[in-house]
């Protein structure tokens with residue numbers, strides 16, 4: 516594989532930087548995880564496909580990976596300002612369940628979706644398991660950096676150098692988006708502890724030096740990142756929305772914890788490199804859980820798409836570009852994946868030859884390595900994979916091992932897929948796959964007997980039930996449920 520050094524775009528410095536591990540031979544990554552008050556939409560899942568591809572790339576570079584994706588099960592309010600209701604408690608009230616049950620249910624659903632997308636197992640700490648550590652952190656920084664008001668303990672952002680540098684890398688309006696909360700000194704100040712209002716009881720609340728209440732959302736990531744990975748760790752990731760408020764606030768807390776150095780030394784932010792994936796958008800605008808069709812991964816499955824078609828769709832775009840979702844785009848990604856799988860199926864019986872190289876694969880491997888090392892250019896890396904698949908008259912075992920190496924980074928699980936897996940078969944189809952296969956076998960027999968009237972009749976019957984028979988289709992789809 517290419518020896519090209521890994522270069523990544525650091526949102527904090529706004530430049531491409533060479534990745535140099537903090538601890539030799541290791542990579543430690545923290546990715547902001549879901550707030551488990553609802554299902555994740557496929558936009559959220561883009562963030563984890565990106566984080567996973569990054570993790571796989573670090574492993575491919577020979578590094579031992581420790582990768583955390585936290586679970587926010589407390590503390591995230593419905594507004595980015597320290598206002599609004601706690602998302603968990605609100606959903607619990609709506610469903611008549613406990614906040615703990617809500618968290619458990621949606622965490623499990625999230626982990627199922629990660630597995631469906633071939634996201635490698637990660638460490639999933641829950642915020643509620645770290646409340647004691649969050650209180651200890653609060654105590655450590657409170658004197659120099661915080662003030663108390665009626666609603667909680669607030670972090671004064673003017674007490675650290677360079678507050679908001681990360682947000683300014685993109686836009687100047689981060690602070691403008693935050694509404695003022697009574698008693699806050701600066702608009703951008705944020706709660707690190709929210710007191711339970713007098714006379715109220717929350718399902719999730721703890722005693723603290725600042726009264727009964729719950730931690731602020733930003734605090735959990737600072738604390739779990741430091742506890743599990745140590746400061747500074749290598750890379751912190753999240754969606755691009757986090758560049759505005761959540762990560763600047765995490766960084767301010769980390770600076771306070773680290774003795775308050777400025778951000779010219781990246782290590783003071785807690786992580787050496789901050790990376791952000793751009794959004795998956797719908798034509799109508801931003802993806803949302805509350806408006807329009809709720810685009811969950813399960814919906815894609817119900818419509819008959821294999822989940823890895825969605826991973827393919829993500830990989831076709833650069834993670835820093837906006838990606839527009841459409842069903843046609845998803846079908847195109849599925850078709851591309853199917854082409855790849857159909858060639859790979861021919862290698863099913865080949866024994867991979869570890870470490871063997873063949874000159875014929877050198878250009879594809881070089882292209883693949885250079886693309887991935889160039890800030891994860893997966894779009895070009897995919898074409899290198901296709902170049903390698905197109906190499907002919909070569910030892911099949913070597914070919915298989917080359918494809919496996921590339922797939923280890925892309926995570927498509929090519930050798931675990933068959934073309935039948937990639938058939939589009941919606942959940943509400945009127946026919947089962949077995950019935951379609953049986954009808955097609957009858958039709959084939961009719962054609963062999965030159966009984967074209969029967970053959971056409973079977974085709975029409977299938978069409979009436981939404982199945983397109985695709986004669987002579989070079990992709991070998993055989994049939995497709997419309």
Ligand code: AMP
Pocket residue numbers: 547548549550557558559560561562752753754755756757792793794795796801802
């Ligand atoms: P949340 O559960 O809202 O905290 O979001 C979980 C992750 O998904 C965060 O890293 C967000 O930045 C990211 N995210 C949210 N919406 C999108 C989107 N439409 N496209 C890509 N990433 C997103």
Ligand code: ZN
Pocket residue numbers: 546547548736761
């Ligand atoms: Zn976070």
